[in-house]
Structure formats: C-alpha cells, structure tokens
Amino acid sequence: MADPRASTAQDTDSQGEPALRRVMGPKLLLLFIVGDILGTGVYALTGVVAGEVGGAAWVPFLVAFIVATITAFSYLELVTKYPQAAGAALYTHKAFGIHFVTFLVAFIVMSSGITSASTASRAFASNLSLGFGLDLGNGGIVVVALGFMLLIAAVNFRGVGESVKANVVLTLVELSGLLLVIMVGLFAIFGGDADFSRVIAFDTPEDKNVFLAVTTATSLAFFAMVGFEDSVNMAEETKDPARIFPKIMLTGLTITGIIYVLVSIAAVALVPVGELAESATPLTLVVEAGAPNLPISDILPFISMFAVANSALINMLMASRLIYGMAKQRVLPPLLGKVHPGRRTPWVAIIFTTTLAFALIVYVSFANENAVAVLGGTTALLLLAVFAVVNIAVLILRKDPPPDGAFRAPSALPILGAFFCLYLVTPLSGRPQAQYLVAGALVLLGIVLWVITIIINNRLGIRPTRLSDPEHFSTRGPVN
Numbered sequence: 001m002a003d004p005r006a007s008t009a010q011d012t013d014s015q016g017e018p019a020l021r022r023v024m025g026p027k028l029l030l031l032f033i034v035g036d037i038l039g040t041g042v043y044a045l046t047g048v049v050a051g052e053v054g055g056a057a058w059v060p061f062l063v064a065f066i067v068a069t070i071t072a073f074s075y076l077e078l079v080t081k082y083p084q085a086a087g088a089a090l091y092t093h094k095a096f097g098i099h100f101v102t103f104l105v106a107f108i109v110m111s112s113g114i115t116s117a118s119t120a121s122r123a124f125a126s127n128l129s130l131g132f133g134l135d136l137g138n139g140g141i142v143v144v145a146l147g148f149m150l151l152i153a154a155v156n157f158r159g160v161g162e163s164v165k166a167n168v169v170l171t172l173v174e175l176s177g178l179l180l181v182i183m184v185g186l187f188a189i190f191g192g193d194a195d196f197s198r199v200i201a202f203d204t205p206e207d208k209n210v211f212l213a214v215t216t217a218t219s220l221a222f223f224a225m226v227g228f229e230d231s232v233n234m235a236e237e238t239k240d241p242a243r244i245f246p247k248i249m250l251t252g253l254t255i256t257g258i259i260y261v262l263v264s265i266a267a268v269a270l271v272p273v274g275e276l277a278e279s280a281t282p283l284t285l286v287v288e289a290g291a292p293n294l295p296i297s298d299i300l301p302f303i304s305m306f307a308v309a310n311s312a313l314i315n316m317l318m319a320s321r322l323i324y325g326m327a328k329q330r331v332l333p334p335l336l337g338k339v340h341p342g343r344r345t346p347w348v349a350i351i352f353t354t355t356l357a358f359a360l361i362v363y364v365s366f367a368n369e370n371a372v373a374v375l376g377g378t379t380a381l382l383l384l385a386v387f388a389v390v391n392i393a394v395l396i397l398r399k400d401p402p403p404d405g406a407f408r409a410p411s412a413l414p415i416l417g418a419f420f421c422l423y424l425v426t427p428l429s430g431r432p433q434a435q436y437l438v439a440g441a442l443v444l445l446g447i448v449l450w451v452i453t454i455i456i457n458n459r460l461g462i463r464p465t466r467l468s469d470p471e472h473f474s475t476r477g478p479v480n
Contacts (some may be wrong), residue, residue, distance in 0.1 A: 024238045026248050033231045033252030035171030039311040040116070041224025041376060042178065042260050043283055043304045044123040046267050048373045051277030052217035053210075054203025058264040060217035061224065065257035067424070068225040070417040071387045072249055073409035074394040079232040080242040080406040081397070087232050088386050089470040094400075095393035099466040100450070103331050105386055106322060106470065107446035112382040113319035114353055115438070116226070117152070118360045119375040120312035121145040124305050126280035126372075131301035142365045146358055148309075152316050153354040157345055170310040177303035178259050181283050184290035185266020193290070194269040203273060208430060215423075216430030219384075223376040224260055226383050228253055230318070242405045266290070280372070316353060323349040331465050332449050333456060360438065368434055377435045382442075384421045391418035
C-alpha cells in the first residue's frame with residue numbers, strides 16, 4: 001500500500017503550502033517552448049529584416065538564434081539551480097540583492113510583454129485587412145488594432161489562464177503556416193521558379209556597411225527568438241526539470257532556428273527584397289509567388305491572425321499579472337493590486353496595461369512609418385537588456401552550491417552572452433532612435449510609479465518599498 005505521506009510531500013512546498021502540479025513531460029514542454037517562440041516576429045518582420053540586409057535575410061535570424069542559444073545556457077543553469085516560477089526577477093534578486101534593480105528588471109519584463117502584444121495587435125489588423133480584402137489605411141488599421149486589444153482585455157478580465165492543451169493547438173496552427181511557406185518555397189526552388197542567387201546577396205542601405213546592417217537586422221530579428229525564457233516559469237509544473245529542461249529547451253530553440261532560416265530563404269528566393277520590405281504581410285506574398293494557381297495564399301493571413309492573437313493574449317496575461325504581483329509586494333501603488341470580486345482577476349492591472357498598449361499603438365502608428373518594426377524592435381531591446389543581466393547573474397551566483405544534477409553552462413558562454421546582448425542594446429548596433437524613446441518612456445514610467453509608491457507607503461506608515469519575495473510574482477493565468 002502506498003505511503004500517503006509521499007503524496008503529501010509532493011503536493012506541498014517547503015512552507016507546507018499547496019504546490020503546483022507537475023504535469024509537463026518532455027513532449028508538452030517542447031511544444032510549449034516552440035509555441036512560445038513561434039508567432040508574431042517571423043510572420044510580421046521577415047520583410048523588414050530583408051530590407052536591411054537584402055537577400056541574405058537568413059543571416060540575422062541565424063545570428064539571433066546563436067545569441068539566444070548562448071543566453072539559454074544561462075537560463076538553464078539558473079532554472080535547474082532555482083526551479084521556481086519567477087524567472088529573471090528572481091535571478092536578479094538573488095545575484096545583486098538590490099531591490100530597485102530587481103524592480104526595474106521585473107518592470108522591463110512587463111513592458112516587453114506590452115510592446116510585444118502591441119506588435120501583435122498591429123500585425124493582426126494588417127492580416128485582417130488583407131484576409132478580407134479591405135483597404136483600411138493606417139488609421140483603419142490603428143482602429144482595428146485597438147479593438148483587438150480591447151477584446152484581449154475582455155478575455156483577460158474573464159480569467160482565461162494559460163492552458164497547456166490550448167497551447168498545443170495554437171502551436172500546431174502557428175507551425176502549419178510556417179511549414180506551408182517552407183514547402184511552397186522548396187517546391188518553387190526545385191521547380192526552377194525561384195531566384196536562389198538572391199539568397200547570398202547582401203544589399204544594404206547606403207549609410208551602413210554589411211556588418212552594421214547585419215547587427216541592425218539582428219537586433220530586430222531577435223524579436224522572433226524571444227519566448228524561450230518564458231519556459232522557466234513552468235519549472236514548478238515540469239516533471240524532473242533538472243533532467244529534461246536542458247535538452248528540451250535547446251531542442252526547441254534549434255527547431256525554431258531552422259524554421260526561421262528556411263522561411264527567410266524561401267521568402268527572398270521567391271519575392272524581390274523591395275516588395276518584401278514594403279509589405280505588412282510578407283509571407284503571404286511568398287505563398288502567392290510560389291503557388292499562384294492555388295488558393296492556399298488566402299489561408300495564410302488567417303493563420304497569421306491566429307498566431308499573433310495567441311502571442312498578444314499570452315503577453316497581456318503576463319504583463320497584467322506582473323503588475324498585480326508588484327502591487328501586492330507594495331513596490332507599485334496598491335490600487336494596481338485590486339482583484340475583481342466576481343471574476344477574481346486583477347482588473348485594475350488589466351486596465352493599466354491595456355491603456356499602455358493603447359498609447360503605444362497610437363503613438364508609434366502615427367509617429368513612424370513602420371510601427372510593427374518599432375514595437376518589435378523595442379521588445380527585443382528591453383529583453384536583450386534583461387538577458388545581459390541574467391548572463392551576469394549566472395557568474396555571480398556561482399558562489400551558491402548547486403543541487404545535485406543541476407546544469408552548468410560553460411563559463412565562457414555567459415561572458416559572451418552578456419557581451420553580445422549589451423552590444424545589441426547599444427546604438428553601436430544600428431538600432432533606430434525611436435526604439436530607445438519608447439523603451440526609455442516605459443522605464444521612466446516605472447521609476448515614477450516606484451517613487452509614487454514610496455510616498456504612498458510613507459504616508460500610510462508602511463515599511464519602505466522593497467521586493468521581499470520576487471518568486472511570488474504571478475506571471476501566468478488568472479488570480480485565484
């Protein structure tokens with residue numbers, strides 16, 4: 001007869017509180033990672049990347065894959081060492097112990113979720129316009145993007161959590177669109193209907209040399225690789241994470257990296273770079289060029305809408321829950337931690353994050369010609385800064401003895417990862433000024449909120465603002 005104490009030990013944490021159920025094995029974890037990485041980036045930004053480097057658009061995606069993989073080794077060491085669902089905020093807190101720095105990292109991660117969701121909203125509106133044969137113009141696309149974001153907020157308010165089974169379905173939908181592009185591209189290339197010579201041609205802007213053009217495009221292509229870091233938040237719900245996380249995360253990154261390179265090769269081989277760069281839905285052009293007599297190109301805009309809708313919902317869920325978690329920690333105004341009594345969701349945090357997304361969509365759409373590139377690039381900028389901190393944190397936390405079976409990254413990789421990430425954050429990489437303006441405004445907002453909270457806490461006689469338990473941030477699903 002089984003010992004009932006064994007079950008109890010597995011169902012509670014070290015404080016005797018109920019523990020998360022470990023339901024994810026290798027296959028589900030792999031689908032979660034692949035699904036989290038696939039999405040808006042490659043669907044919306046392939047043309048913009050090609051516009052920076054010409055036909056060799058696969059090079060920035062390959063470089064972004066290498067940088068992401070190097071950083072993934074740091075995440076693997078930390079997630080197997082501290083298998084808790086808090087990610088970069090927890091690692092920063094343990095490494096530096098400076099509460100303001102931990103807060104900034106958490107707020108930047110939250111901001112990256114909003115900019116990513118805003119990117120997805122713009123891409124959704126563009127695909128809807130194409131899919132239904134509408135000519136909405138910039139103003140119409142903004143209205144549709146705002147309406148879509150409002151719908152996301154409504155779903156968020158109702159209390160939709162991240163379902164592993166739903167993620168499997170959405171991943172397969174996203175993957176089917178990209179495999180369709182690859183198959184059409186290969187069919188056209190081997191049938192002699194593609195210009196494969198364009199694939200190795202660098203055609204850079206006049207004001208940039210090849211190196212600067214590649215780094216500029218890489219800083220944007222990196223947006224397509226983000227998402228793998230979200231999987232560390234699933235550590236407490238994964239079976240034997242120390243054993244399966246390293247192999248599965250690296251496998252997931254490799255699969256998506258290969259898909260992105262093949263998609264970009266097919267794109268430039270079938271469609272002239274100029275047309276790709278000017279299109280809001282570049283992959284639809286690829287399918288139309290490779291299979292002009294088949295109606296499959298009519299399907300891709302709707303697949304793209306499905307993919308970016310998934311990205312937007314997941315990122316807005318994450319952002320609102322991080323704001324809620326920081327408010328409950330008393331490092332943001334307590335009003336942001338209010339929970340709706342009926343729906344039991346953080347309704348004030350949802351309104352706050354949705355309002356920020358509205359402001360970003362409107363401002364960037366009317367201030368820049370390519371709003372998707374600015375928003376996507378800002379997402380990459382914010383996360384690259386966080387990744388640099390994580391790579392440094394790995395080296396600092398080597399002082400803590402790891403548990404048995406924990407993964408250890410080769411020491412050179414965190415150093416290289418920090419260097420590459422910091423370089424891609426700086427203006428030396430050729431990153432446009434508009435991305436720094438948006439990112440700076442978001443960080444400044446975070447600092448202002450931090451100061452306001454200190455004032456409120458002092459007046460209420462609450463202890464000084466600090467982050468005491470970053471691992472208690474709620475970054476997934478509804479508040480229960």
